[in-house]
Structures are given as C-alpha cells and as structure tokens.
Amino acid sequence: MIGLVSLLPTTTILRMLNISKIREGFPILQRTVNNKPLLYLDNASTSQKPLVVINSLVKYYKNYNANVHRGIHTLSQEATDMFEEVRTKLQQHFNAKHAHEIIFTRGTTESINLVASSFSQLLNKGDEIIISQLEHHSNIVPWQLVCEKTAAKLKVIPINDKGELLLEEYEKLLSSKTKIVAINHVSNTLGTINPVKNIIEKAHQYGAAVLVDGAQATPHIEVDFQDLDCDFYCTSAHKMYGPTGVGILYGKEKWLTKLPPYHGGGEMIKEVTFEKTTYADLPYKFEAGTPNIAGVIAYGVAIDYINKISLKNITFYENELLEYATKQLLNIPKLKIIGNATQKAAVISFIIDGIHSSDIGSIIDKLGIAVRTGQHCTQPIMQYFNISGTIRASFAIYNTKEEIDVLVIALQKAILMLS
Ligand code: 7TS
Numbered sequence: 001m002i003g004l005v006s007l008l009p010t011t012t013i014l015r016m017l018n019i020s021k022i023r024e025g026f027p028i029l030q031r032t033v034n035n036k037p038l039l040y041l042d043n044a045s046t047s048q049k050p051l052v053v054i055n056s057l058v059k060y061y062k063n064y065n066a067n068v069h070r071g072i073h074t075l076s077q078e079a080t081d082m083f084e085e086v087r088t089k090l091q092q093h094f095n096a097k098h099a100h101e102i103i104f105t106r107g108t109t110e111s112i113n114l115v116a117s118s119f120s121q122l123l124n125k126g127d128e129i130i131i132s133q134l135e136h137h138s139n140i141v142p143w144q145l146v147c148e149k150t151a152a153k154l155k156v157i158p159i160n161d162k163g164e165l166l167l168e169e170y171e172k173l174l175s176s177k178t179k180i181v182a183i184n185h186v187s188n189t190l191g192t193i194n195p196v197k198n199i200i201e202k203a204h205q206y207g208a209a210v211l212v213d214g215a216q217a218t219p220h221i222e223v224d225f226q227d228l229d230c231d232f233y234c235t236s237a238h239k240m241y242g243p244t245g246v247g248i249l250y251g252k253e254k255w256l257t258k259l260p261p262y263h264g265g266g267e268m269i270k271e272v273t274f275e276k277t278t279y280a281d282l283p284y285k286f287e288a289g290t291p292n293i294a295g296v297i298a299y300g301v302a303i304d305y306i307n308k309i310s311l312k313n314i315t316f317y318e319n320e321l322l323e324y325a326t327k328q329l330l331n332i333p334k335l336k337i338i339g340n341a342t343q344k345a346a347v348i349s350f351i352i353d354g355i356h357s358s359d360i361g362s363i364i365d366k367l368g369i370a371v372r373t374g375q376h377c378t379q380p381i382m383q384y385f386n387i388s389g390t391i392r393a394s395f396a397i398y399n400t401k402e403e404i405d406v407l408v409i410a411l412q413k414a415i416l417m418l419s
Pocket of ligand 1: 044045046106107108109110136138139184186187188189213214215216236372376377
C-alpha cells in the first residue's frame with residue numbers, strides 16, 4: 001500500500017505515512033532533554049534507531065550468539081545464515097550484481113581506507129587521484145596518505161557559491177594520469193546531491209575507477225550500484241536507522257579480485273604457511289577477523305524497516321521538510337543558508353551574522369534541540385565560504401514541520417540572547 005503513495009496528492013501521502021505512528025517506533029523520541037521533549041535534528045551524524053533494530057541486537061545475543069563461518073555446530077550455522085542473508089539483502093537493496101561484491105566493514109571510513117590502502121599498491125609516481133572540495137575528511141585524508149606513500153598527486157574539483165561541483169573544471173582535471181576519482185554522493189555539510197552518474201561516466205572515458213562515498217545518500221535516496229556503474233561505493237548502517245560500527249564496501253568483482261587484501265588475519269585465507277599465504281575468495285578476502293555479527297544482522301532489519309516505508313516516500317517526505325525548513329529559516333533576520341544547490345538532500349546548514357555557531361548550539365540544546373555546529377569534518381568547505389562553522393539541521397523520517405517551527409522559535413530566542 002505504502003509503495004503506491006508517490007502517485008497520490010501530497011496531503012494524502014503525508015496522512016498515509018502516519019509520522020506519529022513512525023515516531024512511536026523510536027523509543028528515544030519519548031525522552032526529554034533538559035526537561036524539554038527531545039528534538040533530534042542531528043541525523044547526518046547518526047540517525048536514531050527504531051525498536052525493531054534495537055530488539056534484533058538483543059535477540060541475536062540471546063538466541064544465536066556464535067562466531068560466523070567457523071563452526072559446524074548449530075548456533076554457528078544459524079548465526080552464519082543470518083549474517084549471510086544480510087549480504088544478499090544488501091545486494092538486492094542496492095542492486096549489486098553479486099552478493100560477494102558486498103564487503104562488511106566498520107563503516108564508510110573503513111571502507112574508504114580499505115580501497116585507498118589496497119588501491120595504492122596499483123599506483124605509481126605521477127598518477128593522479130581526483131577528489132572534490134565537498135568531501136568529508138574521511139574521503140580526503142586516506143587519499144593524502146596514499147599520495148605520501150606513492151608520490152601520486154591529489155587533484156581537487158572546485159565548487160561554486162551554491163555548493164555545487166564545477167563539472168567543467170572536473171573535465172579539465174581528467175586525463176590518462178587519473179587512476180581514481182573519489183567523490184561523495186551527498187554532501188554532509190551542504191546537502192548537495194552530486195551528479196555521480198555523470199561523474200562516473202566521464203572518469204570511465206579515461207579508464208579511471210570511481211569510488212562513491214554514499215554515507216549521506218543511502219538514508220535519503222534510492223541508490224542503484226549497477227545503474228550508477230560505480231566501481232566502489234561506501235556507506236554506514238548507523239545513518240540509516242541501523243547500529244554503529246557496521247557498514248559496507250561495494251566493489252565491482254573485477255576490482256575486488258585485482259586489489260590486494262587490506263587486513264590480514266583469520267578467515268581471509270585459503271592456506272597459510274610461513275613461506276606463502278593464499279587468500280580466500282570474495283568477499284572473505286577483505287573480511288579478516290570476527291565481524292560485527294549482531295550489527296550486520298541489525299543492519300538487515302534496518303534495511304527492511306526502510307523498505308517497508310520505501311525510499312521513494314522517505315525522499316518525498318524529507319524534501320517537504322527541507323523545503324519548509326528553508327522557507328521558515330529564511331524569515332529569520334541575519335540568517336544565511338550555506339549551500340543552495342539545485343539538488344539537495346535532507347541537510348540544511350546556516351550561519352547567523354555576528355554570532356558563533358557553537359553559542360547557538362549550546363543555547364538551543366538547553367531547549368532540548370540537537371543540531372550539529374562547527375565544521376562537520378569538512379574544513380575545506382569552511383575555507384571556501386570563509387566561515388568558522390555552520391549550524392546544521394539534518395532530517396530523518398520521524399521529523400515534522402512542527403519540530404521545524406520549534407527550531408525557528410528557539411533560534412529566535414537564542415539570537416535575542418546573544419545579540
Ligand atoms: N562520508 C560522509 C559524507 C559523511 O557524512 C561521514 C560521516 C563519513 C564519510 C564517515 O562516516 P562514518 O560512519 O565512517 O563515521 N559524517 C558525519 C557528520 O556529518 N556528522 O557526524 C558524522
């Protein structure tokens with residue numbers, strides 16, 4: 001039923017989505033902070049977790065706790081089956097060609113470091129890596145480490161005042177020296193949705209691989225790995241209603257086969273002697289050591305949760321919130337929105353003339369409101385806009401227009417106090 005809602009008028013969709021029912025599924029939203037109802041607008045940092053996800057963690061430890069891929073005993077087999085079912089679920093959710101192209105990691109940061117470290121073995125002095133000014137530090141620093149190790153060069157796609165990538169400059173950076181382009185799908189600070197399909201197509205014309213940092217995309221928009229034709233895609237469960245400490249690296253089979261392992265250890269080998277070790281087949285070659293089994297199983301439950309509502313409906317509803325918030329925030333004198341891209345996801349960053357963002361953050365925290373303030377691990381964006389930080393409100397399916405009204409009133413109060 002819910003899958004059909006995109007065909008219906010807005011008011012009907014919003015009624016059918018029944019946000020108050022959705023909110024009831026998130027226990028933390030019942031609590032108070034500083035004697036005020038919690039108003040959680042820091043979803044780009046991490047989303048809250050529905051009870052079904054929380055319960056799945058407890059259920060695993062109560063009923064199936066055993067290591068995976070190791071034992072012939074029943075518990076180990078049950079845990080292994082549940083764990084591997086999630087790999088298949090993620091393959092289907094993101095439309096990867098093979099389940100073995102899904103590697104479980106600790107999250108986006110580890111996924112990017114895995115690719116950077118393994119890919120560095122294929123690079124030579126003078127090879128080039130392209131990133132952008134919009135990247136989170138976790139898609140900058142690993143590539144700088146690679147450049148230090150290999151003497152490859154880092155090139156940066158610049159942005160415009162709206163916070164969009166300058167694609168004509170990107171094309172100028174591409175050449176036969178380009179070996180990999182690493183780019184985010186959605187900016188965590190400005191909300192810009194980057195035209196990654198186009199970026200990938202252009203890179204492929206030069207034979208370069210493309211890694212997409214999708215940490216901020218997968219909670220908000222549909223992502224299809226085969227349609228994008230990306231070589232690598234990284235994301236974290238905890239921003240999409242799942243637990244912390246788990247995420248995935250998707251890699252095309254041909255790349256994962258070619259790349260050397262990242263971590264060495266148990267379960268990533270075929271045979272070990274002191275003379276030589278041979279590696280396990282995909283995906284295990286990249287999964288050394290005991291994984292976050294409970295986390296992976298709970299990630300599967302989070303994916304089911306999202307699909308029950310449907311990503312189309314999540315995108316639709318969050319766009320409503322984004323539009324409403326933009327309009328209401330712009331009514332506040334001295335407030336300036338940073339990042340006005342034509343395509344944006346559920347993130348809005350702003351500054352208030354003459355007031356430090358962290359002062360606003362502290363005051364509205366007293367009113368029960370959680371936003372993130374500062375540089376959001378994107379110092380190059382701050383350098384571009386010549387600001388010390390922003391106040392960032394980021395939305396999830398359980399947020400409401402009424403909450404945005406509360407935010408606006410709180411901001412007005414804070415500005416009065418600080419002016
Ligand atoms: N890439 C992007 C675009 C991100 O937004 C983040 C986290 C990461 C990578 C790293 O993800 P992790 O799960 O490995 O930590 N972003 C944020 C944020 O915006 N506020 O807190 C964390």
